[in-house]
Amino acid sequence: MNLQVLLNPECYYSCLCHTLTTEEEEVVGLLLGSSIENENYNIVTIKLNKPLKRTDKKKDRTEVNPQQLSNCLDYAENLTKKTNKEYRIVGWYHSHPKHINVFPSEMDLKTQMQYQQMDPNFVGLIFSTFNQESTNNQGNIRVTCFQAGTSKDGYSKYEDFAHKKIPLYINPQLQTPLQPVSFEPISNLSGVIFDEQRTSYLQFLNNSKISNSNKIHTSDLIYYSGIYQKKLAMLIETLNYPILQNLQDRLEYTKELVEKKKIELRKLKNQNKSEY
Ligand SMILES: [Zn+2]
Numbered sequence: 001m002n003l004q005v006l007l008n009p010e011c012y013y014s015c016l017c018h019t020l021t022t023e024e025e026e027v028v029g030l031l032l033g034s035s036i037e038n039e040n041y042n043i044v045t046i047k048l049n050k051p052l053k054r055t056d057k058k059k060d061r062t063e064v065n066p067q068q069l070s071n072c073l074d075y076a077e078n079l080t081k082k083t084n085k086e087y088r089i090v091g092w093y094h095s096h097p098k099h100i101n102v103f104p105s106e107m108d109l110k111t112q113m114q115y116q117q118m119d120p121n122f123v124g125l126i127f128s129t130f131n132q133e134s135t136n137n138q139g140n141i142r143v144t145c146f147q148a149g150t151s152k153d154g155y156s157k158y159e160d161f162a163h164k165k166i167p168l169y170i171n172p173q174l175q176t177p178l179q180p181v182s183f184e185p186i187s188n189l190s191g192v193i194f195d196e197q198r199t200s201y202l203q204f205l206n207n208s209k210i211s212n213s214n215k216i217h218t219s220d221l222i223y224y225s226g227i228y229q230k231k232l233a234m235l236i237e238t239l240n241y242p243i244l245q246n247l248q249d250r251l252e253y254t255k256e257l258v259e260k261k262k263i264e265l266r267k268l269k270n271q272n273k274s275e276y
Pocket of ligand 1: 094095096104105108126
């Protein structure tokens with residue numbers, strides 16, 4: 001069955017902000033939306049993302065734990081009730097930070113295949129970030145949408161599974177500027193990242209306590225608090241401030257749109273009056 005994926009630009013921006021928060025390790029999240037099955041092809045629409053807190057930070061591997069998956073199912077169910085529109089988990093995304101290409105690893109394909117066994121339309125997105133063109137040193141970002149195939153499907157890159165590229169379209173018509181629900185992921189993102197930093201900080205302090213007869217060394221406290229403060233300041237500068245600016249721009253755009261619609265409405269009302 002042929003598959004096509006439509007991505008809401010708001011969701012693309014939100015995923016991108018998440019994947020740009022660190023160039024050292026992978027980040028991960030789930031994708032919510034809906035799907036339609038046609039006779040010749042299926043269409044998956046990705047409406048929003050759910051950034052997930054990492055329990056483990058690795059450069060080349062990231063995973064979604066069962067509790068996070070279950071919480072996200074509840075979140076999707078609540079959204080469906082709240083908006084009266086279909087929201088379910090249709091995919092996952094993760095980043096390939098510095099020096100890793102955009103292609104799924106063997107582990108990514110194994111994970112993807114497990115999801116596909118539950119839902120054949122389930123897709124994976126990979127954002128390859130912090131790359132530089134060798135010719136002009138300009139930064140670039142690559143995005144791919146994939147599924148896992150098997151040798152039976154005519155794909156045989158790896159021993160067990162293979163990479164099946166799925167057409168991905170960023171569709172501006174899916175953008176809904178006046179719906180607060182589309183702002184939720186981007187506004188929750190800093191909460192997730194700050195929570196991760198706080199957990200790391202407390203873990204470092206706890207390790208220091210264990211290795212120093214249940215006491216935190218003053219030098220360790222100063223050192224780790226310094227690192228924690230530096231990371232928080234960096235997040236405010238590189239994540240919160242650009243997001244705030246973007247939301248302010250969107251607010252201005254929405255205000256202009258409302259004014260234009262008011263003028264159109266007045267014109268239509270006047271037209272109606274003159275016709276009667
Ligand atoms: Zn990967």
